[in-house]
Amino acid sequence: MLESLLALGGLVLLRDSVEWEGRSLLKALVKKSALCGEQVHVLGCEVSEEEFREGFDSSINSRLVYHDLFRDPLSWSKPGKALPGGPLEALRALDKKTSSGPATIALDSLSWLLHHLPCPTLCQTLHALSRQDSCPGDSPPGEQVRVLGLLHEELHGPGPLGALSSLAQTEVTLSGTMGQASAHILYRRPRQHPTHQTQWFSILPDFSLELQVEPPLESQPRSDPHTPSVDPTTHLTFNLHLSKKEREVKDSLTLPFQFSLEKQQALLRPGLSQATSHIFYEPDAYDDLDQEDPDDDLDV
Amino acid sequence: MAAAGTCGTGTRSTGSVVAAASTNNVTSFQRRGPRASGADSGCSRLVSIAGTRPSVRNGQLLVSTGLPALDQLLGGGLAVGTVLLIEEDKYNIYSPLLFKYFLAEGIVSGHALLVASAKEDPADILQKLPAPLIDDSYKKECDEDVCSHKTESDIKMKIAWRYQLLPKMEAGPVSSSRFGHYYDISKRIPQELIETSKWHGFFLPEKISSTFNAEPCSLTSGYMKLLQFIQNIIYEEGFDGSNPQKKQKNILRIGIQNLGSPLWGDDICCTENSDTSHSLTKFLYILRGLLRSSLSACIITMPTHLIQNKAVIARVTNLSDTVVGLESFIGSEKETNPLYKDYHGLIHIRQIPRLNNLIYDISDVKDLAFKLKKKLFTIEARIWSGLSFPPSGDPLNPGIEPPSPATPILQVDSSTTEPSATAFASRLVRHCEPLKQTGSGRIRQAAGPRLWHDGRRQEAPGLLVTPP
Numbered sequence: 183m184l185e186s187l188l189a190l191g192g193l194v195l196l197r198d199s200v201e202w203e204g205r206s207l208l209k210a211l212v213k214k215s216a217l218c219g220e221q222v223h224v225l226g227c228e229v230s231e232e233e234f235r236e237g238f239d240s241s242i243n244s245r246l247v248y249h250d251l252f253r254d255p256l257s258w259s260k261p262g263k264a265l266p267g268g269p270l271e272a273l274r275a276l277d278k279k280t281s282s283g284p285a286t287i288a289l290d291s292l293s294w295l296l297h298h299l300p301c302p303t304l305c306q307t308l309h310a311l312s313r314q315d316s317c318p319g320d321s322p323p324g325e326q327v328r329v330l331g332l333l334h335e336e337l338h339g340p341g342p343l344g345a346l347s348s349l350a351q352t353e354v355t356l357s358g359t360m361g362q363a364s365a366h367i368l369y370r371r372p373r374q375h376p377t378h379q380t381q382w383f384s385i386l387p388d389f390s391l392e393l394q395v396e397p398p399l400e401s402q403p404r405s406d407p408h409t410p411s412v413d414p415t416t417h418l419t420f421n422l423h424l425s426k427k428e429r430e431v432k433d434s435l436t437l438p439f440q441f442s443l444e445k446q447q448a449l450l451r452p453g454l455s456q457a458t459s460h461i462f463y464e465p466d467a468y469d470d471l472d473q474e475d476p477d478d479d480l481d482v
Numbered sequence: 483m484a485a486a487g488t489c490g491t492g493t494r495s496t497g498s499v500v501a502a503a504s505t506n507n508v509t510s511f512q513r514r515g516p517r518a519s520g521a522d523s524g525c526s527r528l529v530s531i532a533g534t535r536p537s538v539r540n541g542q543l544l545v546s547t548g549l550p551a552l553d554q555l556l557g558g559g560l561a562v563g564t565v566l567l568i569e570e571d572k573y574n575i576y577s578p579l580l581f582k583y584f585l586a587e588g589i590v591s592g593h594a595l596l597v598a599s600a601k602e603d604p605a606d607i608l609q610k611l612p613a614p615l616i617d618d619s620y621k622k623e624c625d626e627d628v629c630s631h632k633t634e635s636d637i638k639m640k641i642a643w644r645y646q647l648l649p650k651m652e653a654g655p656v657s658s659s660r661f662g663h664y665y666d667i668s669k670r671i672p673q674e675l676i677e678t679s680k681w682h683g684f685f686l687p688e689k690i691s692s693t694f695n696a697e698p699c700s701l702t703s704g705y706m707k708l709l710q711f712i713q714n715i716i717y718e719e720g721f722d723g724s725n726p727q728k729k730q731k732n733i734l735r736i737g738i739q740n741l742g743s744p745l746w747g748d749d750i751c752c753t754e755n756s757d758t759s760h761s762l763t764k765f766l767y768i769l770r771g772l773l774r775s776s777l778s779a780c781i782i783t784m785p786t787h788l789i790q791n792k793a794v795i796a797r798v799t800n801l802s803d804t805v806v807g808l809e810s811f812i813g814s815e816k817e818t819n820p821l822y823k824d825y826h827g828l829i830h831i832r833q834i835p836r837l838n839n840l841i842y843d844i845s846d847v848k849d850l851a852f853k854l855k856k857k858l859f860t861i862e863a864r865i866w867s868g869l870s871f872p873p874s875g876d877p878l879n880p881g882i883e884p885p886s887p888a889t890p891i892l893q894v895d896s897s898t899t900e901p902s903a904t905a906f907a908s909r910l911v912r913h914c915e916p917l918k919q920t921g922s923g924r925i926r927q928a929a930g931p932r933l934w935h936d937g938r939r940q941e942a943p944g945l946l947v948t949p950p
């Protein structure tokens with residue numbers, strides 16, 4: 183599952199909630215891309231660096247480049263040492279740093295950034311980050327920059343959520359039942375139909391992913407007992423069914439105004455019907471049966 | 483209104499009545515000389531612009547939208563000087579197709595193009611345009627599809643025998659190369675066609691400065707720059723008649739993609755009450771002013787499903803001339819509905835302009851669906867018999883939605899008897915109200931040539947209303 187999430191490139195949006203947290207999935211993705219040998223940049227805003235690095239072994243930790251916004255977000259301590267300019271500058275700096283080679287940027291979290299930056303600016307910066315300068319059609323997907331963003335669904339209204347979803351190439355919504363987490367993944371490949379997938383998984387302590395099977399739905403009681411269906415045509419006084427013979431006769435019936443082949447032939451067939459037609463005329467007292475043509479004596 | 487036939491309405495003013503003592507004794511009215519400015523629409527000298535034709539109904543100069551079926555629905559084409567707004571579908575799969583058809587039609591007809599986008603580089607957009615189809619290959623495509631559909635439709639149409647005789651919507655390929663072409667989506671446009679065409683691109687991330695400064699101006703800076711760009715192009719290239727030395731008049735086709743999305747710097751999709759909520763409406767207003775005074779036509783795609791404030795959508799609709807909405811079935815429950823299994827989505831014609839006219843130019847058919855075949859994008863009227871479920875999707879309750887009060891007026895077209903005076907008077911100065919899908923189970927003919935007066939049994943609206 184992790185490979186498919188990372189394969190598409192662009193913005194990968196992880197939507198989590200209080201019950202089903204997504205930071206462990208984010209860390210699993212970070213670990214996966216670090217193991218593939220890519221550059222990984224992490225912009226940490228919500229948790230401290232030690233907490234983020236916890237659980238990774240030293241090889242992965244050495245590949246992680248951590249940009250810390252948690253400790254001093256407003257740059258009160260020595261200016262120039264921490265990231266100047268706030269979160270926006272930090273994002274733009276990331277854009278410049280990842281211009282060479284495939285890289286992964288993990289944003290932990292997008293919710294924090296949404297609270298500190300106006301939404302259109304954030305969307306524009308994310309688009310610039312995930313786009314890079316190269317044309318996405320030319321370079322193979324492995325060369326692209328992918329941006330993993332963690333978004334807490336409950337903190338935002340439908341507006342920013344919709345805006346970020348429309349930007350994202352892959353959207354993962356975390357949910358689950360009975361202690362088992364599931365991810366509903368929506369892939370939006372360019373110029374293709376979006377595809378859905380639901381995966382049940384669990385994250386192990388060393389941040390590798392284990393797929394699970396879907397838990398059986400025993401706990402949900404059936405709402406209605408299955409009533410035997412009643413056939414309404416059993417006690418009628420008329421017959422609604424057609425036997426096979428009747429159906430054949432019905433299908434072969436020509437409708438009265440349908441201009442079928444037989445009717446066409448009947449019209450085209452010359453002369454046969456004319457012999458059988460008669461005109462019956464009974465003159466009454468006032469009729470003039472003069473056979474002469476009254477126009478004969480006209481002078482024209 | 484002076485009856486002027488195909489020559490522009492209103493350009494021949496009543497001042498042409500000159501009671502001069504003339505030598506010939508037939509009439510004392512003298513015809514004024516032809517006007518010098520090129521701003522007439524529909525007069526014979528303007529037909530010489532490639533890719534345009536005058537409308538047979540109101541004399542407007544029309545350009546093709548790239549899809550002949552859509553042209554038919556819009557009354558022949560898109561009028562020069564107007565805006566076509568496409569409301570995007572949820573996953574933005576089909577609206578770029580309409581956008582590309584419009585641009586490809588411009589290239590094939592030799593018009594100038596202006597492509598503006600905040601998401602994709604305009605050069606990339608132009609590379610992905612579909613290739614034009616030559617006539618006989620389109621005929622082969624059509625025949626293949628007709629054969630596969632024939633057997634199914636025969637069974638259904640046995641009782642409704644009359645409707646087999648009605649002509650279908652899709653006109654055959656236009657044999658003359660002047661108006662309306664067909665395109666093959668699976669192929670790219672040949673490179674030499676792009677190189678010989680004249681196009682201008684506006685890509686927002688390049689134009690906008692890198693420093694983030696919150697300017698408190700009324701228009702978002704992205705929109706302001708785009709308007710300036712369009713104005714410059716119109717002025718420099720002479721589309722508004724400002725360079726009279728230019729002999730050959732041409733049309734400028736403007737395409738703006740994803741207007742209103744956050745990538746343009748507009749937060750109308752993010753919040754419900756934003757400070758810059760008038761930015762988009764002002765942009766559309768100014769854009770329409772630019773278009774009306776120049777020989778240009780514009781297509782805009784807008785993600786209206788993301789706009790949080792519904793009042794803004796209504797304002798945007800009023801500020802555009804023609805509005806077409808796309809609704810795709812992906813991800814919705816309609817995807818599995820057997821009624822819709824042949825189609826990929828619905829097309830809603832939300833608004834049609836009333837240009838130089840007293841009545842609207844709407845088609846008979848309101849239930850339209852589209853289908854994306856392997857190579858073509860087709861629009862069809864949804865024909866379904868009244869025996870199956872109504873399109874509201876509720877099989878247990880085949881209730882009929884009562885038509886809204888607006889529909890009696892919309893049923894009026896030029897060939898029926900006169901409408902009620904009150905309804906007519908109220909519509910004199912406004913645009914057409916949004917068309918509602920009544921879904922009353924009528925079997926409808928597509929907007930073909932109006933030959934079958936007996937087939938178009940227009941039931942009086944209100945007959946099918948269930949009593950409250």
